[in-house]
Amino acid sequence: MAVRTSRKFWSAVQTLAVLAAAAVMLVPIAWIFLAAFKTHVDVYQLKVFFVPTLENFATVFSDPYRLGDKLLNSTIVAAATVALAIPAATCSAYSFSRFRLTGETAMLVMILATQFVPAVVIVLPFFVMFRDIGLLDTRIGLILVNLAVVMPFAVWMIKGFIDGIPLDTEEAAMVDGSSRLQVIRNIVLPMAAPGLITSGIFCFIIAWNEFLFALILTNKDAVTLPVGLALFKAEEGDLWNLLSAAGIIIMVPMFILALIIRKHFVQGMTMGAVR
Amino acid sequence: MRDRTLKYLLVLPSIAVVLATAIWPLVQSFVLSLYQGLLTRPKFPQKFIGGENYAWAILEEPAFWNAVAVTGFYTLATVVLTVAAALGLALLLVPGGRLRASVQTLLILPFAMSPALVGVSFRFMFNPEFGLFDAFFGLVFPPLAHISWLADPFLAFWVCVMADVWGWIPFLTLVLIGGLAAVPRDTIEAAQVDGASGWRVLKDVTLPQLAPVLAVVIILKSIFSLKTFDQVYMLTNGGPGTATQTLSHYIYFNGLKYGQIGYSASVAWLMVIPMIVLTYAYAKLVFRKA
Structure with a gap:
């Protein structure tokens, strides 16, 4: 019984570690994705929820x-x-x-x-x-x-x-x-x-x-x-x-x-x- | 056409390309390194000065030795951390299953990212006012909140290391997963049946079997760490001061910003020496397999 509990425990720890690793790998990428759709003002606050805009894409393709x-x-x-x-x-x-x-x-x-x-x-x-x-x-x-x-x-x-x-x-x-x-x-x-x-x-x-x-x-x-x-x-x-x-x-x-x-x-x- | 002639004709184009785009510049860099070679003057060759550039770098330039030290520590730190983290992650992912397989697929993403962009994104993450990692570290350890990471020599160095490690973990993990898959299952199971603990199985069975792949990974990572330029250029541009100035960056700066092509070519050649050693070791590994 004790063995089974510890095994379950370990498997849960491992799953958590896998998820944490995935988060470390993906968060910087995801953050760029979010920021690309934020207004200038929203970027300067650590906002996760915001009104998305496509304006940044229009700006980068136009002058200058x-x-x-x-x-x-x-x-x-x-x-x-x-x-x-x-x-x-x-x-x-x-x-x-x-x-x-x-x-x-x-x-x-x-x-x-x-x-x-x-x-x-x-x-x-x-x-x-x-x-x-x-x-x-x-x-x-x-x-x-x-x-x-x-x-x-x-x-x-x-x-x-x-x-x-x-x-x-x-x-x-x-x-x-x-x-x-x-x-x-x-x-x-x-x-x-x-x-x-x-x-x-x-x-x-x-x-x-x-x-x-x-x-x-x-x-x-x-x-x-x-x-x-x-x-x-x-x-x-x-x-x-x-x-x-x-x-x-x-x-x-x-x-x-x-x-x-x-x-x-x-x-x-x-x-x-x-x- | 006879195969005897054809086989040489076939290799000709790519050998010509390699000679023209890699071997010629290598030789030409060496020639440049023997001249004064100032970019401000219109044409080459300029004044021949023999080994003076080398002597200058080694004897008179603390900035050169600073770049050597930065590159050395950087290589050591990134190789150790990336290999350790990748090994851990590979061992975690090897059992397979839905979740692990999808994480493994996602690993390809950071690796397909331009290293310059990795540098940019880490600048963003460590922005003292609204950087996500800055916020995270501040939460875990309040004294680190809202610190100007890239203005502090020590922290800037470690942010560069972190960006590098982040960018390379996926690739090394994927290589090591491949290596782990080749370790025979029955040897591991036999050890488990004999009552060996998980740690013992890893230490005495898995790791020795994995040694050749680990060697490949360590050499490859060392080579790429020694060459590091893109992320550092985008993250700190060698600063603050010269705290994160790697050899590649030092060569770039002296050669193209200060116009001392001859001098920077000599430093570039000093940098080629460890490369030759590593490349030799790598080629040995590749051809032992073939």
Whole structure:
């Protein structure tokens, strides 16, 4: 009897701990959601109940903030980065997965190590170069540099997916006279498609959230959403209702994308070190 | 086309990208670090000064050592706290069930959040007048009510740590849940049948089995902690004074605000050294699996 009571007690404690952890994780996000619909005055009181307004969203999209421009920049930069990275990564991932190459391990380690190079190290020479050739504050420049962040994830993730595709269909088609490129196009790509989409979404999130490159390499025309947050730091202090509205615009699309690919998120981040 | 040629052609594009966007800047940063490299001058190369930038950072600049110390403590604090909290949360969530599964799903949200936005939201939470966390801490421990958290060097540092830990717990938890799922159930059950207490099972069975995953998680978190920039920039911008100035922030400030590109490149290279060690350890773990 005593054992059963203590077990019940422990299970209740655990449930409470789970709920507390969930609260700690969600409260800051929820608070931003609330603040985005509050008036300037309501933000300054810890109100949970208030009359919601959409005015903050209208304000951030109009002059002088023009968040729409930043939204467009973020979308173009992230999409172009993914559009360049995924095909290149797919080719090499296939090769790494199916063939034995001279220097294969060295190449894979080099790609892996790229992820660990501090962004601030990468950005210094690019700043100097972009300044000299006029690529500062352009989307093209930002896309180029973002490839450095995205490529290692893309190669390693896609390699993981292709590793999981059985070889027999490929071999059968080769026996039937298909060329290697036909095999890749007609057999591997369709089978790897879900993996490619997952990797693409993952890289899109990484590129979208990227901050340091955009902070240093843009200042007006090519500013992306995370850097655009700085717009709402006014002389009289941070404009929290506007910051929150901008925050929602930054995070909600990524929440949706992340939920779509949530099963593969961990695998992507750890590059196959943990499956 | 023969496979022998094709296989190299296929890896070419991504290798070219990596060489151009990561290896070239790495080398070029090193070259920059050997020059005076002032941004105010129009073109490079400028005056070659060899190792002087490095000597200056190490011998003459207390601010450099301050950034090293801040980054060191920051890394230590965030790694220990994040791993401990994530392990606890993973153990809590592993039994499964409806509630735990939905909490596990929600964990993906903070992780998909831009780190810059995490910094902003923690500024909001710790606002002395209307911050929710400020209100909470004030309620639990009244002396902390309405404190200017980010104006105090000690507290500002810990707010930065908290923001970092908050942002990284979800990811590490998800990795550890994956690791825990791979621990064979029968070993645990056998230990339980033998009468081992829950704590003993955890210490003697689960944790040793989890060790490789824990190693991955610790290395990965260390690397990301060492690089920290986004949240700190948004939360405190290195302040008050230089109390929360991490190495990345120091490099950014010297290079782009003060225009000393050469000097900041040398500091950046000093920062690469621990990265190489960690990356080596990480690559070892990855390839042992393969």
